[in-house]
Amino acid sequence: MRFEAVTLFPEMFDAVLDYGITRRALDRGLYRFHAWNPRDFTDDPHRTVDDRPYGGGPGMLMRAEPLDRALNAVQEDLAGVDLTPWVLHFSPRGRPLTQRRVMELKDVALEQKRALVLLCGRYEGIDERLLARRVDEEISLGDFVLSGGELPALALMDAIIRQLPGALNDAESALQDSFSDGLLDCPHYTRPEVWQGMAVPAVLTRGNHAAIAQWRREESLRLTATLRPDLLQAAQKKI
């Protein structure tokens, strides 16, 4: 699978490429990553990527032309390996990301010979005409204000990469399977058995695996009802 980030800050993507499960998946050849800096597709001596908004007002916008050229370069590169771009624009106005959409995007990429192109805005955003021409889908991370699209792009990459076949080891996969039912995770404990006067729930120390499974299920339901009753509604269908 391939990710192509169009970003003024390519080094931010080291956060996914250099650490943990996502680094291991890269080493295993499960995905490839390239960053494309719109600054490299400018033609003026100052390599200008931003400009003032028509109609006035505070802040700057990303110019359409450098982004258009960067996206053309991505498209050309992908055509050479028989891949078509699926262009995701990270934007506060996008559809909030869900695990369902993460899985669908993974499937789109793997089954339709698509590369995910991650268009990351900075400043107040991108010239609307570039978005109209080039963007397939807009994604938000939620209703809070960030400084640009890179962190949401990194979050999406992390969420997809850990779902790629072969990314997780057996223990990690089993753990994930047992909690893919839309409920919150149960509480977890490790040694020591008593810490600052607080004991681990006795059922977890007795080795009765049926009782442990039942306890975990009940705790998941209790936590979900308390902390995220909205999730319980959706999960009810699967119980």
Ligand code: 9D3
């Ligand atoms: C504070 C400025 N806002 C109104 C004047 C507009 C605005 C522009 C650009 C707000 C945020 C951003 C930068 N954010 C993103 O590019 C972004 C984002 C986010 O801020 N929150 C949640 N998801 C995303 S995805 C991309």
